[in-house]
Amino acid sequence: MVSTHSRRDFLKISSISLAGAYLAACSVGGGDQGAAEQALRAAFAQPINDLDPHGPSSVDESTLLAGRLIYDTLIRRDGDKLVPHVATSWEQPDPNTWVFALRDDVTFHDGSKLTARDVKASLERVKDAGTAQSALWTSVSTVDAPDDTTLRVTTSEPLGTMPVNLTLMFILPAAKMNDEGFFRKPIGSGPFRVEAFTPSDELRLAAVDYWNGTPKLNRVTLPFIPETSSQITALRTGDLNVLWPIPPDQLRELEGLDEIRLETVPSYAYYFTWFNCGREPFTDPRVRRAMWRAVDVAGTVRNLFGDGAELMTAPIPSTVFGHAPQQPYEHDPDAAKRDLAAAGLGDGFRTSLMWFSDTGPLADALAQAMISDWAKVGVTVEPQNLEKAEWLRRLNAKEFDMDLQINTVTTGDADFTLGRLYDSQADRMGYRNPRLDGILRRAHQDSDRRTRGRLYGQACKIIWDDAVGIFPAALISTYGLRSTVEGFEPVPSNQPDLRGVTLAT
């Protein structure tokens, strides 16, 4: 055996390496274990990559989530209403002009005052950023800040979605936003300031004296945990206080536990299966409708997702403004076969369905279920499970027969999805309908809520009846909360407001 001498060495070495590991682990995670503090650890299922709210991640839910905590917007969403925030009121003297009156008591985390100049600089920055959110602002032509509390925006064509789009437009300090490295520790005017940020790993926030209700929590840490089972374990052991959204197939791991409460809310995210309407045989609406009827949509959604999703009744989720329920397509394989025969496809045909696994929960299972239903009516569908970048390339190039994906109505307004995807000029999936184009354009420009609602109702009907795609399931976000968490309100956007949250001791 080992001699006494080397055994002592062994112990010495092991204690040194343990101490080293202790120090190292502290530096890795921060090791902040405040005792009496109200410190929340909350994990969202996607990583926060970038805190630049106008950059390439500007419409990522995770960046928006962080943005809501760090920055302010002119207008805020409260349930399905749009409410004043930094803007106290707004008016539209003519269809192409918007004038906003701003609060004068809002300060950034560095103590400087938020003025209309900051809003102007932010809006111009996001408009010119060349990123996904810039598309919302293309019709903005000038932004003026005549004084500290007045903002005037003019547009080249009426922009009825101005108020709802502004709920995504985060205000940055004009004097600092272009500094090198600003977004590693950005300054905003929101309820929390950034303490530390490691991209796609962890964001640590501390509460500030906020003009619109100081948070009850002192600190919030938002770690990213890539592996689902590790997320669930961390919530079960109390390592996390909140986790969302929980994938439908993981719900039973958390059900029936005393220390965990599950709260659900229908989200803005939904699945669709587009047909490439510019490609045979999907140029024929009869074929598209037959394909829909061939699939047991209701049964599949119920079996796969359970309480994790709801059956869709329109091409957008029921939580979105502009949703109008349509007549469901009944599952009827025989009728589907008859319709295919009427379209000259009595012997069936071969086609393909593309998707990428991470598009949403149970994507692979959903694709397989649809493919096996199609096989029953004689349609052989080749499954094409692709890598994300390749999927996106083919989607953009319209190199697909059918495409299954998750889509998120980020603003909660039909314009974001219907207006941008189904317009002939956008030409996303080869569907062209001048009548639909007209409706969508009017809805985009009109600022009257009732008119817009009615127009989107018509748009929903056209897209649904023409079966541009199959619209199976809208996801229900499940938030897992430790029972000590109080005052947490689940929201469809996946971007909860944490100001009212407290932790019972």
Added chain:
Amino acid sequence: MIIYVARRLGQSVFLLFGAITIVFLALRVIPGDPASLILGSQATEAEREALRADLGLADPLLVQYVRHLGEVVRLDFGESWRLGGDAFAGVLERLPATLTLAGYALALTLLVGFPLGVYAARHTGRFADRLVNYLALTGQALPSFWVGIMLVLVFARTLDILPATADGTPLALVLPAFTLALPFLGWLARLVRNGTLEELGKDYVRTARSKGLSEQVVFNVHVLRNTLTPVVTVLGLVLGNFIADAVIIEQVFAWPGIGSLMIESIVNRDYAVAEAAILLIAVFYIGLNLLVDVLYFWLDPRITLETV
């Protein structure tokens, strides 16, 4: 000796150059590019073209390659589109976490694997030997991601004595380090056992014994020293493997190292980060191999330049 090291350094530079070239080409050959991922599915082809030109992706591949070599030399890989800010700095920021994990796993491998191997060698054929052999094989055979998930289930979810993810406490290091070390631990134990047995049968051991040296001295002074040479070789490779294997382990345990960063950057075609991360891993791997070769001389004076 100096000539030898210089020659090996030259080879290393050549290897690095090869790695840089392959990574550069592989990233650009695979379909999909940053422009479409940045703009998402809503953008028009014209917008994508404009962004490609902006990012320098519209230039001929050779132009991009030469520019990239310049970047590598200056250690400036450009901005990460996905994480914002300097890509190389972003990778360096994650490096300590990976090195900590690898270092701790290495310590674990040595402190457990080496004594186990020695113990087995001194009890050849007995139950302890067979047990060590069996456990070592099992450890090597189990896939790391599965072991990681199982350990989380048992020690975090069921027993609740260790954290499942990097939560900032030192205990969080235990599960990932053990998962990472497990296959190599068994490997090392078997290597040490077999190496020791081989040495024990050699003439010098008989000579030492016949001189009247105690078994302790024969073993600790002579035999162990000679088993170290193959062990050092293996450890050099193992440490390199730790950094590569960490890719999977970091994913399971939410460990904020460069492995998870690299995977995400490749999926999202964040060329700058992917190139910086892979280059760093290559530098480590090549550097460790070099170090191992140099260590040989120190450990075994019989090795001369002629024999290598």
